[in-house]
Amino acid sequence: MSPVKVFGRAISTNVSRVLVCLEEVGADYELVTVDFLAGEQNSPEHVERNPFGKIPALRDGDLVLFESRAIAKYILRKYKSSEVDLLRESDIGEAALVDVWTEVEAHQYYPALSPVVFECIIYPIMRGVPTNQQVVDESLEKLKKVLKTYEARLSKSRYLAGDFLSFADLNHFPFTYYFMATPYASLFDAYPHVKAWWEGLMSRPSIKKISANMPTMF
Numbered sequence: 001m002s003p004v005k006v007f008g009r010a011i012s013t014n015v016s017r018v019l020v021c022l023e024e025v026g027a028d029y030e031l032v033t034v035d036f037l038a039g040e041q042n043s044p045e046h047v048e049r050n051p052f053g054k055i056p057a058l059r060d061g062d063l064v065l066f067e068s069r070a071i072a073k074y075i076l077r078k079y080k081s082s083e084v085d086l087l088r089e090s091d092i093g094e095a096a097l098v099d100v101w102t103e104v105e106a107h108q109y110y111p112a113l114s115p116v117v118f119e120c121i122i123y124p125i126m127r128g129v130p131t132n133q134q135v136v137d138e139s140l141e142k143l144k145k146v147l148k149t150y151e152a153r154l155s156k157s158r159y160l161a162g163d164f165l166s167f168a169d170l171n172h173f174p175f176t177y178y179f180m181a182t183p184y185a186s187l188f189d190a191y192p193h194v195k196a197w198w199e200g201l202m203s204r205p206s207i208k209k210i211s212a213n214m215p216t217m218f
Helices: 013-025 044-049 068-078 092-127 133-154 173-179 185-190 192-202 205-211
Strands: 004-008 029-033 057-060 063-066
Touching (some): 004 013, 013 029, 013 068, 013 205, 044 057, 063 068, 092 133, 092 173, 133 185, 133 192, 173 192, 173 205, 185 192, 192 205
Parallel strands (some): 004 029
């Protein structure tokens, strides 16, 4: 069976989300470079894979997918095993909690944390735009409120959906990794359960492997 192909670059947060899931399930895959810094995501060839001109895209035989969270869920369903079940769909209650915390990441955590990454790393390095400190400060205040909720949750369970690793946890990896390269990484020190959860994620072989290809300087 041919390996699935992922189109993009590992330094992309959305691509790395997909790659970590592939590593977790032990799937055979090929990373096909699409250099977004050079604008290759807008090439006709890639737009056929992702009509919005974004990365990643995935090809598995005749099936072509885009949107990183959807791709990740496809991977986790296809390669699900008794040892690796990161969506927990065999238990409706556990699956619902995975869904809840996956949504929390998308609609609460990401909007609060990602502007700090954009302002401190992505905009200055990729666009030569100076950091907007007001945006950073406002985002940090929002993030503190989100982390307070995470701290309460993680004081009751090892992981977000329960005492089991799930997609909900892995979903947080890419942007948190880059956040930890900003001057504000110490914010997590005020939330010991969150910090321990994050350090546990960073110790996983899958995340170690993928993060090795995610330099904090593009």
